[in-house]
Amino acid sequence: MRVVFMGTPDFAVPSLEALADAHDVALVLTRPDAVRGRGRALVPSPVKARALELGLPVLEAGRVTPEVMVALRDARPDVICVAAYGCILPDEVLGLAPGGCVNVHASLLPRWRGAAPIQRAILAGDELTGVSIMRIGHGVDTGAYCAQAATGVAGKSTAELTAELARMGAELLVDVLPSVFDGSAAWTEQDEALVTHAAKVGKAEMLLDPEDTAERNLARVLASGDTAPARCSVAGRGVRVCAAAAGDGDVPAGSVLVSHGRAWLGCSDGSIEVVRVKPDGKREMDASAWAAGLRGDGIAWGRA
Incomplete structure (x- = not known):
């Protein structure tokens, strides 16, 4: 044919x-x-x-x-x-x-x-x-x-x-x-x-939001791409979340929990664990390398 x-x-x-x-x-x-x-x-x-x-x-x-x-x-x-x-x-x-x-x-x-x-x-x-x-x-x-x-x-x-x-x-x-x-x-x-x-996915739709559910934020990470990445702000700095997983513990909404090289973002009903990130101006990296640079208690996150 x-x-x-x-x-x-x-x-x-x-x-x-x-x-x-x-x-x-x-x-x-x-x-x-x-x-x-x-x-x-x-x-x-x-x-x-x-x-x-x-x-x-x-x-x-x-x-x-x-x-x-x-x-x-x-x-x-x-x-x-x-x-x-x-x-x-x-x-x-x-x-x-x-x-x-x-x-x-x-x-x-x-x-x-x-x-x-x-x-x-x-x-x-x-x-x-x-x-x-x-x-x-x-x-x-x-x-x-x-x-x-x-x-x-x-x-x-x-x-x-x-x-x-x-x-x-x-x-x-x-x-x-x-x-x-x-x-x-x-x-x-x-x-x-x-x-x-x-409809084509816009960048604003992909912004992670601590007031949304963990499921909703995780869906944004899974659906993200180069033209519309899943982004948020952590400790006042922009970051693209390239990979994440469902969290296994409660973290207050808007808070970041860092423990033993792992990091969780608190959502309205639970948390997501960050797996890979690309901080603004830097290369993509595993969350463990990124988490090593997060210091102190009371770290907050929000929409980028």
Whole structure:
């Protein structure tokens, strides 16, 4: 089967690899190189980097221009597969391939349509999340789906859950693609009454708060990422909490307990134990190294 693949971040790489192993990937479309890191250097997308390693033809595009449409037609795809490409596709693309255009979406639709389904599932305390293989339509993640796979959410960080769902999505995509192409796939329309929207997570949402529950603050740590990190202020200094665990004792809300190289932040109904941190202006470190610098009784913490 001739496939055009569209994707950009790490989440999309396993789908690209699985398709390249099982089918003829005629073209890979990804977003252009972006400036990243402290050196402000142009860095290729993870999909571009892996596609070049696999010897696949790559086209960089931030939107579908007439030139891009020519390249897509020349690729003569039987089906177009998308995984977190990051661009709205026009009708001309959706109707190009005989098998249509399908997307690997990181949620159990209709729950969590939109930009940040994995983080929203963590922040909401969902028991389950998963992946859906869906048709791409005119709305944001509104299309019917033909397959889903689920996994538990509890205790998993955004990075861990993203990697797991990426693998699941790749396996599911390759498994159902033949039935999508030959028309035998069974499609389920989404129940609009069950829709939730996964808006992009803002930095303010991720600020740890001693007036919130331990569960709520721990969810922020698990859901955090570079663009919206879990942060707080300890002894008047800003710090990013990179990893944490449920506390095993009561600590007054707003207080910090330091004992034997361990540190706990008191919340409204208990505490969370800090495991790894990145103090402002310093490298990421284990909490034991950070706690060694916290001196005296009555250390307080609050929103950054």
